[in-house]
Amino acid sequence: MVFSEQELRKIIQAPISIDMKLDLIEQLHHQVVQKTVSEMQQSILEVIEKVLSAERIKGNTIFDSIEHVDQFLPDALALAKKKELTIPCLQRTFKIGYNRANRLLTQCEQVISEVGD
Numbered sequence: 001m002v003f004s005e006q007e008l009r010k011i012i013q014a015p016i017s018i019d020m021k022l023d024l025i026e027q028l029h030h031q032v033v034q035k036t037v038s039e040m041q042q043s044i045l046e047v048i049e050k051v052l053s054a055e056r057i058k059g060n061t062i063f064d065s066i067e068h069v070d071q072f073l074p075d076a077l078a079l080a081k082k083k084e085l086t087i088p089c090l091q092r093t094f095k096i097g098y099n100r101a102n103r104l105l106t107q108c109e110q111v112i113s114e115v116g117d
Helices: 005-013 018-058 073-082 087-094 098-116
Strands: none
Touching (some): 073 098, 087 098
């Protein structure tokens, strides 16, 4: 994480203990990481929306064959870019049961195969 010179100067010059300064830097870093993650999730959702709208314009949608789209589908697709999806991985990540993880994995595979074609 890169802090601006002004931010670091304020933290260093603050009349607090070194431990408190380290905690403050950690908190700032955590806030920046959370902001980056939320921006990344938002950009993924925007890309999915663009793909869906383009498919709707063509007259077909990726989700035609999917009866109920799971709320975790965008997050699962983002996770699929980082590593191979498995049912246990989805269960641990989203704290869901086996059957729902299986349906979510099936939906991810359908979306990936449709986008890949």
